[in-house]
Amino acid sequence: MPNARVIAVVNQKGGVGKTTSAVNLAACLGAAEKATLLIDLDPQGNASSAYGIVDPSRQIYDALMGEASLENLAVRTDIEYLRVVPSGTDLVGAEVELVGADGRETRLRTAIDAVRDQYDFILIDCPPSLSLLTLNALTAANSVLIPMQCEYYALEGLARLLETTDLVREALNPGLELEGIVLTMVDMRNNLSRQVETEVRGHFAEKVYRTRIPRNVRLSEAPSHGKPILLYDIHSRGAVAYLKLTEELLAGLSEEFNSDQVADIEREEPGHGQTIGEREA
Ligand SMILES: Nc1ncnc2c1ncn2[C@@H]1O[C@H](COP(=O)(O)OP(=O)(O)OP(=O)(O)O)[C@@H](O)[C@H]1O
Ligand SMILES: [Mg+2]
Numbered sequence: 654m655p656n657a658r659v660i661a662v663v664n665q666k667g668g669v670g671k672t673t674s675a676v677n678l679a680a681c682l683g684a685a686e687k688a689t690l691l692i693d694l695d696p697q698g699n700a701s702s703a704y705g706i707v708d709p710s711r712q713i714y715d716a717l718m719g720e721a722s723l724e725n726l727a728v729r730t731d732i733e734y735l736r737v738v739p740s741g742t743d744l745v746g747a748e749v750e751l752v753g754a755d756g757r758e759t760r761l762r763t764a765i766d767a768v769r770d771q772y773d774f775i776l777i778d779c780p781p782s783l784s785l786l787t788l789n790a791l792t793a794a795n796s797v798l799i800p801m802q803c804e805y806y807a808l809e810g811l812a813r814l815l816e817t818t819d820l821v822r823e824a825l826n827p828g829l830e831l832e833g834i835v836l837t838m839v840d841m842r843n844n845l846s847r848q849v850e851t852e853v854r855g856h857f858a859e860k861v862y863r864t865r866i867p868r869n870v871r872l873s874e875a876p877s878h879g880k881p882i883l884l885y886d887i888h889s890r891g892a893v894a895y896l897k898l899t900e901e902l903l904a905g906l907s908e909e910f911n912s913d914q915v916a917d918i919e920r921e922e923p924g925h926g927q928t929i930g931e932r933e934a
Contacts (some may be wrong), residue, residue, distance in 0.1 A: 655688060657772040658831055658906065659765060661794035666810050667781035668732060668804040670837030673872055674898075675778035678798075680881030681899035683735030687773040690727060693740035694790055695780040696747075701739035704730050706881025714743035717751065718763040727794070730853045743746075748785050757785060758825055762793035783817050783890040791821040795833035801853060801882070803839045803865075808853065831860055833905070835898060839865040849896040864898040867891065 662675040672695070679691035693700035694713060701709065706728060715721035716738070726735035751757040765775060776791040791797065797818055801807050822829045834857055840846045854861050866872075871892035875882045882892040 655770060655773045657690070657765075657769045657775045658796070659769075659775045659777070659794045660796050660798050661777045661779055661787075661788060661790040662798050662800065663779045664801065664810075665781055665783045665787070665814060666802075670800040670835075670866065671761070671781070672703065672778050673876075674800045674837065674866070674895075675836060676700050676703040677872070677895040678902070679737075679776045679901055680732055680883045681736055681895050682774050682776075682903075683732040683880050684883055685732050685899065685903070687903075688771065689735045689774045689776065690723070690738065690768065692723070692738045692761075692765075692775060692777045693737065694744075694786050695740055696742060696744040697739045697780065697858070698739065698744075699876070700778040701741065703876040703879070703881065704728075704737050704739075706737060707815070709739040711872075712743050712749050713738050713740045717744075717747050717760045719760070719763075723764050724771070727768075727789065733882075733921050736763045738870050741793070744786070747778065751785055758792050761789035762826075765793045771789050782810050783813070787817075788821065788825075791818060791829060792825045794826070794829060796830040799834045800837045800866075801811045801834055802837050802875075803843075803849040805845065807849045808856070809854050830887040833902070834861045835866060836861065837866045838868045840868050841865075862898055864894055864901050866894045866898065869894070874906060889894055 664671055675691060679689050682689040691700060692713060698884045711721060711726055713726065716723050723738055728739060730737055749761065756763070766861045776807055777794065779787045779790050799814065818829060834853065836850055836853065851912060867890050869889055871886045871889035872882055872891035875885035880887055882889060886892060
């Protein structure tokens with residue numbers, strides 16, 4: 654029985670590549686035959702239109718209001734293992750409607766809990782704000798994936814984002830992890846891109862994916878055709894980069910799994926009690 658890893662794609666800065674990353678990672682995970690659900694949690698609905706879904710009659714809004722299950726909202730895509738829960742303008746009002754509501758930060762988690770066993774991965778594309786919608790995503794997630802555009806002020810706002818994840822971890826979701834930081838729209842001929850990369854890697858070391866997403870016009874064209882890059886131009890540099898990023902993400906997770914296994918084996922070995930006790934202390 655799969656138990657979905659829920660990854661929120663977050664950065665309150667606008668236009669840094671959240672949707673492009675969520676849409677294309679979801680496609681690559683689906684192509685790798687991982688049962689994947691992409692949840693569009695942005696009233697702009699960009700992740701939905703990237704899959705050709707425009708003005709859906711039923712939206713993520715209905716799940717937040719407790720009026721529909723994600724199972725009923727999920728739309729099939731051209732990738733067999735990938736479904737999308739769309740968003741649209743209804744979601745604009747959700748923020749206001751939820752303000753006084755019970756469990757307003759846990760609405761999405763409740764909805765996700767009902768389908769967790771049906772997916773390997775659930776990706777949430779967040780709006781460019783640290784609003785109640787983003788709080789819902791952080792509360793529901795196992796981890797946060799932060800796309801960062803290699804531009805001036807790339808690190809601006811990051812401290813606030815990390816403070817917010819700390820607060821959510823303390824108050825609502827103790828297990829919340831940093832999945833990783835992905836550098837987007839990278840132009841290696843550009844000095845600035847290189848400087849930003851050095852700075853970000855200096856701060857976050859191995860939390861920054863080795864794979865960089867290059868600036869690639871095919872990535873920006875694909876959504877207007879209602880397709881992820883894999884189905885639009887699989888040979889483009891953008892497609893290759895997102896495939897590599899997916900590989901890295903999956904490898905990172907299986908590494909964690911393997912080191913857990915090693916820890917279990919060590920624990921079972923007699924005579925190691927002391928070390929293990931110390932480690933756990
Ligand atoms: N690697 C890339 N190469 C070229 N264009 C890109 C790339 N990544 C994203 N874009 C384009 O940049 C714009 C912003 O990207 P995207 O919509 O993914 O960002 P976002 O963080 O989701 O934005 P918002 O904050 O508005 O939700 C889009 O027009 C997108 O097509
Ligand atoms: Mg977006």
